[in-house]
Amino acid sequence: MSATLDAPRTALRPARKRGVNWEKWGWIYMRVSGVVLVVLIFGHLFMNLIVGDGVSAIDFAFVGGKWADPFWQWWDVVMLWLALIHGGNGMRTLVNDYARGPRIRAALKLSILAAVAILILLGTLVVFTFEPCPVGQPADLLPSFCTA
Amino acid sequence: MSTVTVEAAQGPALGDDLEAAPPGSFLVTLIIRRYIPEIDDEPRWQDFDVRVLPTDRILDALHKIKWEQDGSLTFRRSCAHGICGSDAMRINGRNRLACKTLIKDLDPSKPIYVEAIKGLPLEKDLVVDMEPFFESYRQIQPFLIASSAPPEGRERIQNAVARERFDDTTKCILCAACTSSCPVFWTDGQYFGPAAIVNAHRFIFDDRDEGSKVRLDILNDKEGVWRCRTTFNCSEACPRGIEVTKAIQEVKQALLTHRS
Numbered sequence: 001m002s003a004t005l006d007a008p009r010t011a012l013r014p015a016r017k018r019g020v021n022w023e024k025w026g027w028i029y030m031r032v033s034g035v036v037l038v039v040l041i042f043g044h045l046f047m048n049l050i051v052g053d054g055v056s057a058i059d060f061a062f063v064g065g066k067w068a069d070p071f072w073q074w075w076d077v078v079m080l081w082l083a084l085i086h087g088g089n090g091m092r093t094l095v096n097d098y099a100r101g102p103r104i105r106a107a108l109k110l111s112i113l114a115a116v117a118i119l120i121l122l123g124t125l126v127v128f129t130f131e132p133c134p135v136g137q138p139a140d141l142l143p144s145f146c147t148a
Numbered sequence: 149m150s151t152v153t154v155e156a157a158q159g160p161a162l163g164d165d166l167e168a169a170p171p172g173s174f175l176v177t178l179i180i181r182r183y184i185p186e187i188d189d190e191p192r193w194q195d196f197d198v199r200v201l202p203t204d205r206i207l208d209a210l211h212k213i214k215w216e217q218d219g220s221l222t223f224r225r226s227c228a229h230g231i232c233g234s235d236a237m238r239i240n241g242r243n244r245l246a247c248k249t250l251i252k253d254l255d256p257s258k259p260i261y262v263e264a265i266k267g268l269p270l271e272k273d274l275v276v277d278m279e280p281f282f283e284s285y286r287q288i289q290p291f292l293i294a295s296s297a298p299p300e301g302r303e304r305i306q307n308a309v310a311r312e313r314f315d316d317t318t319k320c321i322l323c324a325a326c327t328s329s330c331p332v333f334w335t336d337g338q339y340f341g342p343a344a345i346v347n348a349h350r351f352i353f354d355d356r357d358e359g360s361k362v363r364l365d366i367l368n369d370k371e372g373v374w375r376c377r378t379t380f381n382c383s384e385a386c387p388r389g390i391e392v393t394k395a396i397q398e399v400k401q402a403l404l405t406h407r408s
Contacts (some may be wrong), residue, residue, distance in 0.1 A: 022404070023374035093377065097335050 026089055033082040040079040061145050064132030073127050080123045087114035173201050176207055176256045181263035182273055184220065191270065197261065202252035204293050206239055206262065210246060210274075223274035230387060237274050238263045243325040243385040250318030265328035267337070281324045284340045288348040288366055293359030310355045317350040317395050319388040326382035338371040342382035342392045345373060349395040352402060364403055373400050 048062075049055045066072040093113045099105045133146035173199050183191040196217055198209045207228055214221045226232040228247045228278040235246040240254055240261050254260055288330040298304045320343060327333050327341035348367055367373045373396055382392035 021370075021374075022369060023370050023372070024368065025375045026401070028404070096375075097331060100335065 030086060030089060033086045035077070037082050037086065040075065044079060045074070060132070060143050064130070064143070064145075067130045068129060068132075077124055077127050080127070081120055084116045084120050084123075088112050101140070167197055169337070170201060171201050174256065174339045176209065176251060177259040179207075179259045179261050180213075180215065180273070181261075181341050182219065182221075183264075183270055184222075184272060191263075193261075200251050200256075202250070202256070203289075204249055204251050204262070205317065206237075206244075206249045206254075207235060207246040207253065209260075220240070221274075222272045231321060233321035236265055236323040236325040237330070237357055238265055243329045245323060245325070245387040246268075248387050262267075262328060265336040267328045267330070268324065274365070276328075278324060280337060281327055281341065281343065284327075284344040285347060286344070288344050288351075288363050289342070289359060290347045290351065292351065292354070293362070294356060295358055304356045306354075306356055313355075314350050314353040316390050317353075319390050320346050320350070321388060322347075323387060325385040325387055326390075328379040329385040331379060331381065332375050332377065336375065339375050340367065340369075340372055342396060345396050346390060346392055347377075349399055351393055352399065360402075361406075364399070364406065367399055368403055373403065 048058060067076075092109055095105055095108045095112070099108055129140055139146075175207045176199075177195050179193050179195045179277075180189070181191050182194045196213045198212050198217075200209050207225055210223055210225075214223075218263060223235060223237070223246070225235040225247060227234070228307070230245055230248040230302055233245070237246055239246065239249055239260075243265055245260075253262075261315065262274065264270055264276050268278060289378060294304070298341055322324050322343060324343060326346070327343045330339070332339045333341045345367060348363045351357045352363050376393075376396045378393055378397070380393050382396075383390075383394070386392055
Protein backbone atom coordinates (compact mmCIF):
# COMPACT_ATOMS: atom_id res chain seq x y z
CA MET A 1 0.00 0.00 0.00
CA SER A 2 2.88 2.34 -0.56
CA ALA A 3 1.85 3.37 -4.03
CA THR A 4 2.93 6.88 -4.80
CA LEU A 5 0.79 9.25 -6.73
CA ASP A 6 2.28 11.96 -8.88
CA ALA A 7 1.36 15.51 -8.12
CA PRO A 8 -1.58 16.70 -10.19
CA ARG A 9 -0.61 17.74 -13.71
CA THR A 10 2.77 16.07 -13.53
CA ALA A 11 3.89 15.52 -17.10
CA LEU A 12 3.89 11.82 -17.96
CA ARG A 13 6.74 12.06 -20.39
CA PRO A 14 9.95 13.45 -19.00
CA ALA A 15 11.01 16.84 -20.28
CA ARG A 16 13.24 16.81 -23.31
CA LYS A 17 16.87 16.27 -22.46
CA ARG A 18 19.18 19.17 -23.06
CA GLY A 19 21.30 19.00 -26.19
CA VAL A 20 20.80 19.23 -29.91
CA ASN A 21 17.19 18.93 -30.99
CA TRP A 22 17.82 16.68 -33.99
CA GLU A 23 14.19 16.45 -35.08
CA LYS A 24 13.97 20.22 -35.23
CA TRP A 25 17.23 20.72 -37.09
CA GLY A 26 16.35 17.84 -39.41
CA TRP A 27 13.11 19.60 -40.26
CA ILE A 28 14.88 22.92 -40.86
CA TYR A 29 17.52 21.16 -42.97
CA MET A 30 14.84 19.64 -45.20
CA ARG A 31 13.28 23.05 -45.82
CA VAL A 32 16.53 24.93 -46.48
CA SER A 33 18.22 22.25 -48.57
CA GLY A 34 15.03 21.82 -50.57
CA VAL A 35 15.05 25.47 -51.60
CA VAL A 36 18.78 25.45 -52.44
CA LEU A 37 18.43 22.20 -54.39
CA VAL A 38 15.72 23.66 -56.60
CA VAL A 39 18.24 26.27 -57.78
CA LEU A 40 21.17 23.85 -58.03
CA ILE A 41 19.31 21.09 -59.87
CA PHE A 42 17.53 23.32 -62.38
CA GLY A 43 20.80 25.25 -62.94
CA HIS A 44 22.53 21.93 -63.57
CA LEU A 45 19.83 20.74 -65.98
CA PHE A 46 19.83 24.09 -67.81
CA MET A 47 23.62 24.12 -68.27
CA ASN A 48 23.77 20.49 -69.40
CA LEU A 49 20.67 20.13 -71.54
CA ILE A 50 19.74 23.52 -72.94
CA VAL A 51 22.71 25.90 -73.24
CA GLY A 52 24.78 25.65 -76.43
CA ASP A 53 24.40 22.36 -78.31
CA GLY A 54 22.11 21.05 -75.58
CA VAL A 55 21.97 17.40 -74.69
CA SER A 56 24.02 16.30 -77.72
CA ALA A 57 27.06 18.12 -76.32
CA ILE A 58 27.33 15.79 -73.33
CA ASP A 59 30.25 13.41 -73.56
CA PHE A 60 33.40 12.60 -71.63
CA ALA A 61 35.04 15.80 -72.79
CA PHE A 62 32.06 17.88 -71.69
CA VAL A 63 32.20 16.46 -68.15
CA GLY A 64 36.00 16.75 -68.11
CA GLY A 65 35.72 20.37 -69.20
CA LYS A 66 33.16 21.21 -66.53
CA TRP A 67 35.17 19.63 -63.72
CA ALA A 68 38.26 21.56 -64.77
CA ASP A 69 36.46 24.61 -63.40
CA PRO A 70 36.37 24.93 -59.57
CA PHE A 71 32.98 26.66 -59.85
CA TRP A 72 31.33 23.57 -61.33
CA GLN A 73 33.28 21.29 -59.00
CA TRP A 74 31.78 23.07 -56.01
CA TRP A 75 28.35 23.33 -57.63
CA ASP A 76 28.25 19.55 -58.12
CA VAL A 77 29.72 18.72 -54.72
CA VAL A 78 27.23 20.96 -52.89
CA MET A 79 24.43 19.41 -54.92
CA LEU A 80 25.70 15.93 -54.08
CA TRP A 81 25.89 16.53 -50.32
CA LEU A 82 22.61 18.40 -50.01
CA ALA A 83 20.66 15.95 -52.17
CA LEU A 84 22.01 12.78 -50.58
CA ILE A 85 21.46 13.98 -47.01
CA HIS A 86 18.04 15.35 -47.97
CA GLY A 87 17.08 12.04 -49.57
CA GLY A 88 18.60 10.00 -46.75
CA ASN A 89 16.69 11.95 -44.12
CA GLY A 90 13.51 11.49 -46.13
CA MET A 91 14.12 7.73 -46.26
CA ARG A 92 14.74 7.75 -42.49
CA THR A 93 11.35 9.38 -42.09
CA LEU A 94 9.75 6.65 -44.19
CA VAL A 95 11.40 4.00 -42.03
CA ASN A 96 10.12 5.75 -38.89
CA ASP A 97 6.63 5.76 -40.37
CA TYR A 98 6.40 2.28 -41.81
CA ALA A 99 8.92 -0.09 -40.18
CA ARG A 100 7.49 -1.44 -36.94
CA GLY A 101 10.09 -3.83 -35.49
CA PRO A 102 13.02 -2.19 -33.68
CA ARG A 103 15.54 -4.50 -35.38
CA ILE A 104 14.34 -3.91 -38.92
CA ARG A 105 14.23 -0.19 -38.14
CA ALA A 106 17.82 -0.17 -36.99
CA ALA A 107 18.95 -2.28 -39.96
CA LEU A 108 17.18 -0.08 -42.51
CA LYS A 109 18.44 3.16 -40.96
CA LEU A 110 21.99 1.79 -40.84
CA SER A 111 21.81 0.81 -44.53
CA ILE A 112 20.55 4.28 -45.44
CA LEU A 113 23.35 5.89 -43.46
CA ALA A 114 25.95 3.63 -45.10
CA ALA A 115 24.62 4.29 -48.61
CA VAL A 116 24.59 8.05 -48.05
CA ALA A 117 28.08 8.11 -46.50
CA ILE A 118 29.67 5.93 -49.19
CA LEU A 119 28.08 7.84 -52.08
CA ILE A 120 29.08 11.21 -50.59
CA LEU A 121 32.69 10.11 -50.05
CA LEU A 122 32.97 8.50 -53.48
CA GLY A 123 31.32 11.42 -55.26
CA THR A 124 33.42 14.05 -53.52
CA LEU A 125 36.59 12.10 -54.25
CA VAL A 126 35.74 11.79 -57.94
CA VAL A 127 34.79 15.44 -58.42
CA PHE A 128 37.94 16.83 -56.81
CA THR A 129 40.46 14.28 -58.13
CA PHE A 130 39.04 13.92 -61.63
CA GLU A 131 41.86 13.89 -64.19
CA PRO A 132 40.70 13.32 -67.79
CA CYS A 133 44.24 12.95 -69.16
CA PRO A 134 46.27 11.08 -66.53
CA VAL A 135 50.00 11.38 -67.13
CA GLY A 136 51.90 8.28 -68.21
CA GLN A 137 48.95 6.27 -69.50
CA PRO A 138 49.06 4.53 -72.90
CA ALA A 139 47.72 6.87 -75.59
CA ASP A 140 45.08 4.41 -76.82
CA LEU A 141 43.33 4.50 -73.42
CA LEU A 142 43.09 8.28 -73.37
CA PRO A 143 40.28 10.35 -74.88
CA SER A 144 41.00 11.97 -78.24
CA PHE A 145 41.33 15.52 -76.89
CA CYS A 146 44.35 14.65 -74.72
CA THR A 147 47.50 15.84 -76.40
CA ALA A 148 50.35 13.62 -75.39
CA MET B 149 -55.93 8.84 -27.91
CA SER B 150 -59.12 8.27 -29.88
CA THR B 151 -57.67 9.86 -33.02
CA VAL B 152 -54.71 7.54 -32.96
CA THR B 153 -57.00 4.56 -32.65
CA VAL B 154 -59.11 5.70 -35.59
CA GLU B 155 -56.09 6.27 -37.81
CA ALA B 156 -54.64 2.93 -36.91
CA ALA B 157 -57.94 1.24 -37.64
CA GLN B 158 -58.34 2.99 -40.99
CA GLY B 159 -55.15 2.05 -42.72
CA PRO B 160 -52.51 0.20 -40.80
CA ALA B 161 -51.14 -1.31 -44.01
CA LEU B 162 -50.70 2.05 -45.75
CA GLY B 163 -49.12 3.58 -42.64
CA ASP B 164 -46.67 0.72 -42.31
CA ASP B 165 -45.72 0.99 -45.96
CA LEU B 166 -45.07 4.69 -45.69
CA GLU B 167 -42.95 4.18 -42.65
CA ALA B 168 -41.13 1.23 -44.15
CA ALA B 169 -40.65 2.82 -47.58
CA PRO B 170 -41.36 6.56 -47.66
CA PRO B 171 -41.49 8.21 -51.09
CA GLY B 172 -38.01 8.85 -52.45
CA SER B 173 -36.40 6.23 -50.27
CA PHE B 174 -34.10 3.56 -51.62
CA LEU B 175 -31.99 0.67 -50.45
CA VAL B 176 -28.34 1.30 -49.71
CA THR B 177 -25.72 -1.24 -48.67
CA LEU B 178 -23.53 -0.47 -45.70
CA ILE B 179 -20.47 -2.65 -45.30
CA ILE B 180 -19.41 -2.33 -41.69
CA ARG B 181 -16.18 -3.56 -40.16
CA ARG B 182 -17.42 -5.59 -37.21
CA TYR B 183 -15.36 -6.73 -34.26
CA ILE B 184 -16.86 -8.30 -31.17
CA PRO B 185 -13.96 -9.35 -28.96
CA GLU B 186 -15.93 -12.19 -27.33
CA ILE B 187 -16.63 -13.77 -30.73
CA ASP B 188 -14.12 -12.54 -33.30
CA ASP B 189 -10.40 -13.12 -33.42
CA GLU B 190 -10.06 -10.64 -36.24
CA PRO B 191 -12.32 -7.84 -37.46
CA ARG B 192 -14.65 -8.88 -40.30
CA TRP B 193 -16.76 -7.02 -42.85
CA GLN B 194 -20.52 -7.44 -42.69
CA ASP B 195 -23.04 -5.90 -45.06
CA PHE B 196 -26.48 -4.56 -44.25
CA ASP B 197 -29.17 -3.35 -46.66
CA VAL B 198 -30.95 -0.33 -45.24
CA ARG B 199 -33.81 1.70 -46.68
CA VAL B 200 -32.86 5.37 -46.43
CA LEU B 201 -33.78 8.78 -47.73
CA PRO B 202 -31.12 10.81 -49.54
CA THR B 203 -31.24 13.35 -46.72
CA ASP B 204 -30.62 10.71 -44.06
CA ARG B 205 -27.26 10.67 -42.37
CA ILE B 206 -24.95 7.71 -41.95
CA LEU B 207 -25.87 7.84 -38.27
CA ASP B 208 -29.55 7.31 -39.20
CA ALA B 209 -28.60 4.28 -41.26
CA LEU B 210 -26.55 2.92 -38.34
CA HIS B 211 -29.51 3.49 -36.00
CA LYS B 212 -31.82 1.60 -38.37
CA ILE B 213 -29.41 -1.31 -38.43
CA LYS B 214 -29.04 -1.33 -34.67
CA TRP B 215 -32.75 -0.92 -33.94
CA GLU B 216 -34.22 -3.09 -36.69
CA GLN B 217 -31.62 -5.60 -37.86
CA ASP B 218 -28.78 -6.28 -35.47
CA GLY B 219 -28.85 -4.91 -31.95
CA SER B 220 -25.26 -5.95 -31.32
CA LEU B 221 -23.88 -3.27 -33.65
CA THR B 222 -21.91 -0.94 -31.39
CA PHE B 223 -20.98 2.68 -31.99
CA ARG B 224 -20.71 5.91 -30.02
CA ARG B 225 -22.96 8.87 -30.48
CA SER B 226 -24.30 11.48 -28.11
CA CYS B 227 -25.70 14.71 -29.46
CA ALA B 228 -26.10 13.49 -33.06
CA HIS B 229 -25.71 17.06 -34.29
CA GLY B 230 -22.00 17.41 -34.96
CA ILE B 231 -20.94 19.07 -31.74
CA CYS B 232 -20.12 16.37 -29.18
CA GLY B 233 -17.52 14.62 -31.33
CA SER B 234 -18.55 11.09 -30.35
CA ASP B 235 -19.23 9.49 -33.71
CA ALA B 236 -16.09 10.07 -35.75
CA MET B 237 -15.61 7.07 -38.01
CA ARG B 238 -14.00 6.14 -41.28
CA ILE B 239 -16.67 6.35 -43.98
CA ASN B 240 -15.63 5.32 -47.49
CA GLY B 241 -12.00 5.66 -46.42
CA ARG B 242 -12.32 9.18 -45.01
CA ASN B 243 -12.68 10.23 -41.39
CA ARG B 244 -16.00 11.99 -40.88
CA LEU B 245 -18.72 12.40 -38.29
CA ALA B 246 -21.53 9.93 -38.98
CA CYS B 247 -24.04 12.58 -37.88
CA LYS B 248 -22.79 15.15 -40.41
CA THR B 249 -22.45 12.87 -43.43
CA LEU B 250 -25.56 12.73 -45.63
CA ILE B 251 -26.26 9.67 -47.76
CA LYS B 252 -26.71 11.88 -50.85
CA ASP B 253 -23.22 13.31 -50.44
CA LEU B 254 -21.76 9.84 -50.87
CA ASP B 255 -22.47 7.57 -53.84
CA PRO B 256 -25.50 5.53 -52.67
CA SER B 257 -25.39 3.34 -55.80
CA LYS B 258 -22.27 1.71 -54.41
CA PRO B 259 -21.85 0.11 -51.00
CA ILE B 260 -20.77 2.49 -48.26
CA TYR B 261 -17.87 1.27 -46.16
CA VAL B 262 -17.93 2.17 -42.48
CA GLU B 263 -15.16 1.31 -40.03
CA ALA B 264 -13.68 2.56 -36.79
CA ILE B 265 -11.07 5.33 -36.86
CA LYS B 266 -7.51 4.06 -37.22
CA GLY B 267 -4.49 4.28 -34.95
CA LEU B 268 -6.35 3.81 -31.65
CA PRO B 269 -6.96 0.40 -30.02
CA LEU B 270 -10.17 -1.17 -31.37
CA GLU B 271 -12.57 -2.15 -28.57
CA LYS B 272 -15.73 -3.23 -30.35
CA ASP B 273 -17.19 -2.61 -33.83
CA LEU B 274 -16.89 1.16 -34.33
CA VAL B 275 -15.72 1.95 -30.80
CA VAL B 276 -12.04 2.61 -30.10
CA ASP B 277 -10.16 3.32 -26.89
CA MET B 278 -9.79 7.11 -26.90
CA GLU B 279 -7.46 7.18 -23.88
CA PRO B 280 -4.14 7.60 -25.80
CA PHE B 281 -5.78 10.49 -27.66
CA PHE B 282 -6.93 12.22 -24.48
CA GLU B 283 -3.58 11.53 -22.84
CA SER B 284 -1.82 13.58 -25.54
CA TYR B 285 -4.46 16.27 -25.09
CA ARG B 286 -3.85 16.43 -21.33
CA GLN B 287 -0.10 16.66 -21.81
CA ILE B 288 -0.26 20.01 -23.58
CA GLN B 289 -2.06 21.45 -20.54
CA PRO B 290 -5.28 22.62 -22.21
CA PHE B 291 -6.29 25.21 -19.65
CA LEU B 292 -5.56 28.88 -19.02
CA ILE B 293 -2.28 29.33 -17.18
CA ALA B 294 -2.11 32.76 -15.58
CA SER B 295 -0.10 33.97 -12.60
CA SER B 296 -2.27 36.98 -11.85
CA ALA B 297 -5.87 37.05 -10.67
CA PRO B 298 -8.43 38.65 -12.99
CA PRO B 299 -9.49 42.22 -12.11
CA GLU B 300 -11.79 42.29 -9.07
CA GLY B 301 -15.31 41.34 -10.06
CA ARG B 302 -14.49 41.23 -13.78
CA GLU B 303 -13.36 38.77 -16.41
CA ARG B 304 -10.04 39.02 -18.23
CA ILE B 305 -10.68 41.49 -21.02
CA GLN B 306 -9.42 40.62 -24.49
CA ASN B 307 -9.84 42.70 -27.62
CA ALA B 308 -11.41 41.34 -30.78
CA VAL B 309 -8.14 41.22 -32.73
CA ALA B 310 -6.39 39.18 -30.05
CA ARG B 311 -9.37 36.83 -29.89
CA GLU B 312 -9.37 36.42 -33.66
CA ARG B 313 -5.76 35.21 -33.56
CA PHE B 314 -6.73 31.77 -32.22
CA ASP B 315 -10.39 31.69 -33.23
CA ASP B 316 -9.99 28.79 -35.65
CA THR B 317 -8.53 26.41 -33.07
CA THR B 318 -11.26 27.10 -30.50
CA LYS B 319 -13.65 25.14 -32.72
CA CYS B 320 -12.14 21.74 -31.87
CA ILE B 321 -14.63 19.19 -30.51
CA LEU B 322 -12.01 16.48 -29.75
CA CYS B 323 -13.59 13.91 -32.07
CA ALA B 324 -10.14 12.51 -33.03
CA ALA B 325 -10.96 12.57 -36.76
CA CYS B 326 -7.73 14.50 -37.44
CA THR B 327 -5.39 12.57 -35.17
CA SER B 328 -6.65 9.20 -36.41
CA SER B 329 -6.21 10.30 -40.04
CA CYS B 330 -2.54 11.14 -39.51
CA PRO B 331 -0.13 8.56 -40.99
CA VAL B 332 2.54 9.50 -38.44
CA PHE B 333 0.12 8.78 -35.60
CA TRP B 334 -0.86 5.40 -37.13
CA THR B 335 2.63 3.99 -36.80
CA ASP B 336 4.04 6.10 -34.00
CA GLY B 337 1.67 6.16 -31.05
CA GLN B 338 4.03 8.53 -29.25
CA TYR B 339 3.38 11.42 -31.63
CA PHE B 340 1.17 14.06 -30.01
CA GLY B 341 -1.09 14.18 -33.04
CA PRO B 342 -2.88 17.09 -34.70
CA ALA B 343 -5.68 17.50 -32.13
CA ALA B 344 -3.30 18.02 -29.20
CA ILE B 345 -1.29 20.55 -31.23
CA VAL B 346 -4.48 22.37 -32.26
CA ASN B 347 -5.49 22.69 -28.62
CA ALA B 348 -2.01 23.83 -27.65
CA HIS B 349 -2.26 26.44 -30.43
CA ARG B 350 -5.51 27.67 -28.89
CA PHE B 351 -3.63 28.66 -25.70
CA ILE B 352 -0.20 29.49 -27.14
CA PHE B 353 -1.71 32.32 -29.19
CA ASP B 354 -4.09 33.50 -26.45
CA ASP B 355 -2.65 36.74 -25.06
CA ARG B 356 -4.25 36.13 -21.62
CA ASP B 357 -2.29 32.92 -21.22
CA GLU B 358 1.21 32.78 -19.72
CA GLY B 359 1.99 29.12 -20.28
CA SER B 360 2.97 29.25 -23.92
CA LYS B 361 6.64 28.62 -23.17
CA VAL B 362 5.75 25.45 -21.29
CA ARG B 363 3.56 24.23 -24.14
CA LEU B 364 6.09 25.13 -26.82
CA ASP B 365 8.71 23.22 -24.83
CA ILE B 366 6.47 20.15 -24.77
CA LEU B 367 5.81 20.38 -28.51
CA ASN B 368 9.51 20.91 -29.28
CA ASP B 369 9.97 17.32 -28.19
CA LYS B 370 11.22 14.49 -30.40
CA GLU B 371 7.60 13.38 -30.80
CA GLY B 372 6.29 16.92 -31.11
CA VAL B 373 5.47 19.18 -34.05
CA TRP B 374 8.60 18.28 -36.02
CA ARG B 375 7.20 14.86 -36.83
CA CYS B 376 4.41 16.51 -38.82
CA ARG B 377 5.08 16.18 -42.53
CA THR B 378 2.19 18.28 -43.79
CA THR B 379 0.17 15.60 -45.54
CA PHE B 380 -2.96 17.69 -44.85
CA ASN B 381 -4.97 14.54 -43.93
CA CYS B 382 -5.96 16.30 -40.69
CA SER B 383 -7.21 19.46 -42.38
CA GLU B 384 -9.26 17.33 -44.77
CA ALA B 385 -10.68 15.19 -41.98
CA CYS B 386 -11.70 17.95 -39.58
CA PRO B 387 -15.53 18.08 -39.43
CA ARG B 388 -15.32 21.59 -38.02
CA GLY B 389 -13.25 22.90 -40.91
CA ILE B 390 -10.29 23.87 -38.74
CA GLU B 391 -7.13 24.53 -40.77
CA VAL B 392 -5.23 22.00 -38.70
CA THR B 393 -2.06 21.85 -40.77
CA LYS B 394 -1.85 25.64 -40.76
CA ALA B 395 -2.16 25.66 -36.97
CA ILE B 396 0.67 23.12 -36.68
CA GLN B 397 2.83 25.22 -39.01
CA GLU B 398 2.15 28.28 -36.87
CA VAL B 399 3.35 26.40 -33.80
CA LYS B 400 6.52 25.41 -35.70
CA GLN B 401 7.01 29.03 -36.70
CA ALA B 402 6.57 30.15 -33.09
CA LEU B 403 9.18 27.60 -32.02
CA LEU B 404 11.63 28.92 -34.60
CA THR B 405 11.09 32.60 -33.94
CA HIS B 406 10.34 32.86 -30.21
CA ARG B 407 13.25 30.80 -28.97
CA SER B 408 16.10 28.70 -30.25
